[in-house]
Amino acid sequence: MKKGYLILLLLLVSAALIFGGGAKPTPKEVIKLKVSHMWPAGSRWETDVLGPALEDMKKATKGAIGYTFYPVGTLNAPADAYDATARGICDVTFITTTFNPGRFPLTDIFGLPLNWPKSALQPIVGKPVFDQFLYKEYPDVKPLAILPTSFFYLYTTKKVRTLEDMKGLKIRSAGGIGTNVIKALGAEAVFMALPDAYLAMQTGVVDGLITGSDAGVSFKLQEVTKWGVIHNLGSIPIGLLMNKNTWAKIPDQYKDAVAKIGWGEGFYHTKMIDDTRKNDIQTMTAGGANAYYLPPEEVARWEAVLKPMLRNWIADLEAKGLPAKAVAAAYKQSCLANGVPWPYD
Template identity: 25%
Template sequence: MLRKLAFGLAATAVMSSAQAQEVVLKVAHFLPPMSNMHAGFIVPWCDKIEAESKGRMKCQIYPAMQLGGTPPQLLSQVRDGVADIVWTISGYTPGRFPISEVFELPFVTTTHEATARAVWDFIDENAASEFEGLKRIANWVVGPYVIHLRDKELKTLEDFRGMKIRAPSRLGNRMLTVLGATPVGMPVPQIAESLSRGVIDAAIVPWEVVPATKTHELTKYHAEVSGGYSLTTATSIYAMNQKKYDSLPADLKKIIDDNSGRETSALAATAFRKGDEGGRAAASNRGNQINQIPPEEVERWKKAVQPVTDEWIADVTSKGYDGRKLYDRATELVKQYSKN
């Protein structure tokens, strides 16, 4: 009896010690700490899990690739345990997210929060296997991509010809090609130097990253499409190493779970929306010219880029999926949440 009691007490002590142990999560991403993603979502998210765990779970944030490597390596870093959590863009690793990249097709996405909810649900239904080895915390798209131009205006389809434009992803490359431009792939941190040296004539990025990358200081013109749909965008991943998550005690797992999912994705999107508003204001306050592409011209662009969507559907279908059904489901979810 005494032996059983001693064993029980020892087990309780071990469990109490494990529960009391502080967990420090290494969180890595590629933008500087003044970026809106860092200050507007990652820091508040980390503060929230620390508060809810009463200090037992904390973040050590490593912005601007402080753990080493390049932005395309972030997914490998979190899978390998170099980082416990990362924020990255799926387009930085072409081919690894062939289904969920549907949201990067031209003129698929609408507002930030509505699309975020659609992305989360779509991945849950159709693309969870793309995230094997990861605990998904949030999936969303960054804001609508805007064309930021060094010293030339862009108003019509013909203006794309001959331009070297930074592309955001594999599908972004293809879209720019059919529009008549020359796509130049690069991560966001390389944009400023490439603009200043004239390596590129323009860059496609959301307004949110403009201040952090000084894009508004290196460009004079900006082109936005009208009509409520984005020219293109990029799918975001905020994910945790699955083994690290599995190692947590049940109550800390629940805190991660409670701060994951559809509404967490929408919160991340809200941070991007606020960042977009600030980035646009920064360009406007500098005196840059922001052009709205009118609806009739946007229709010309839509027709020009239709082959990108057709090719994506055919490519996904060739891999054994129903490409048309997946595309239709993605657009249906976007419309559903855009009405709410």
């Protein structure tokens, strides 16, 4: 009799475990993504931008897709981001497209100086242009997102107040339209990756750079900057790329969550910029830089020399058989539809 009760008890326990009476097992992490980026370890780019986007993915996949950061070029130099992703050196990488001059020519339009009401509009405005045109420039990888981002200010070791002060200065450029901005203002553009800018300013290789306030603080440029012109001199195209083989290995039920990493990064990035811009400028000034806001009459002069840039960019790329006019029209339409002024002819 006791034996019968014991058998019955075992059957009931087994049934409870099989049909959900027991604790549900923690899902096994089936894929861990190697995520490469150029930012310092533990910087806000990990904690406030890339990290939250990847954590959203991890949560949506119930832990089935994880990640490990490889910061500051551990796996690849910033300029090698595209090729490193295509070859599988990393699974996902942060890319600044202008670090490869001429390779993503249509994407360069995201570097145009625009009077953004807020950074958070940048991924919203950029996505339709990416979806319609720009994804075609990345055939060897799975592009998760490419978008305009940041407001570029001028940081220098020499005093700049007018256009005349720019003449002859050597200014670090991230490439793309940013190079045209520097040249239009009368300075000499010196192409280099952002992690090299600190030493270049410290040693006088360059007299300054244009970059976002968030990037300036991330790389401690306040330590080598004496003067800052707080006027928007453009943006920079950035994004996330994924290796095609890695993408193919992602189970179908998780692909949507993984695909959202790029635009999630864009959301968290622009939110971070809007939330911290004022403090970043204060950090730069506390570090010894003098922040200067151009008066209206000088703003008009600077913008007048920048205005022909889009027309010249279109003409140059159309001559090479690229649909620059259509891309510019799509970008203009998306800007105006989202309340971003369009200052170009």
